[in-house]
Amino acid sequence: PYLLVFWPSMSHLVLNNHTRCIVRKIDPSVVSSALRSVAGLPEVDLVRAHKQHGELVSAIASTGVTVHELPSDGFPDSVFIEDTAVYAEHQVCVTTPGAPSRRGETSRVAEKMHELAALDWNDMGVMDDGLHVAHVHDMDQEARLDGGDVLFTGFEFIVGESTRTNAAGANVLRDCFPHMNVLTIDIRDCDALHLKSACSMAGPSHVLFGGEMGRFICSQVEEKALFVYEKMSHLPDTEAANAIYVNKVLIRRADEEFPKSADALRALAAVSGGASECRVIQIAADELAKVDGALTCCALFL
Ligand code: GLY
DSSP states (O other), X not given: OOOOTTHHHHHHHHHTOOOEEEEEOOOTTHHHHOXXXXXXXXXXXXXXXXXXXXXXXXXXXXXXXXXXXXXXXXXXXXXXXXXXXXXXTTEEEEOOOSSGGGGGGHHHHHHHHHHHHHSOGGGGSSOOSOOEEXXXXXXXXXXXXXXXXXXXXXXXXXXXXXXXOOHHHHHHHHHHSTTSOEEEXXXXXXXXXXXXXXXXXXXXXXXXXXXXXHHHHHHHHHHHOSSOOSEEEEESXXXXXXXXXXXXXXXXXXXXGOXXXXXXXXXXXXXXXXXXXXXXXXXXXXXXXXXXXXXXXXXXXX
16 A cells, blocks of 8 residues: 555545435334344334434534435335445445345435436535436446445545445446545455444544454455555444544444443544544434444435
């Protein structure tokens, strides 16, 4: 790997300039029918899940983005909208999710993306090149891609080849984003569902990892990434490493949910994009976590 001198400031620019976020309502069928990788956990408490999800959406809105909320359309997992599209630099790639029961979720998301693409983004003051929408299924019928397996660090994509995402899916990303590095990590032997179950961006040029799986991903990033990241933080708890950094706000799991990681979580803000400029919001999210939902799962930032 090599360090480009402009890289930290570019990462800053990318992560701090989001203008929109698409979220999706929780479908009541999440209780009976959402996919779950760990059997035997208690049922999702729908009331509590709504409360926690509402707090997350409010936190997202406080970052200054316009929030668009889509209906759930009867799909048990559709609140996890992250899996249905990948966005970077005015380009959207609508995915073909790995789980057959989730493929129908993409049509509503694609419809919204095309609606946004039809807007004059110049009028929004930030985007100046429109929004382009591509579909994985148009590019490769065999490709499978879940957005939860895709970490965009600012300039490069880190993609987990998982039970949901295959090599063809990563190749479609390469076609969609030809000027960006796409590195793949085989996580099929790891015990969490998606790549971002154990890592996320905690700030510009600051990658956060958690648990054993996070250690493995971190070692692979050190070996394969095109960029040297300024900060790689590690937490004892895998799930605590899924945080949202956007527009100088770090939305992360609450201290009381992960006491072992609390000290390290508190230290994150001090290194995320400059000590003084990062606001931190703690969110409890253990209800949707029963069905593999993490914080990033519930949001698609543009
Ligand atoms: N329950 C989220 C997923 O399996 O995709």
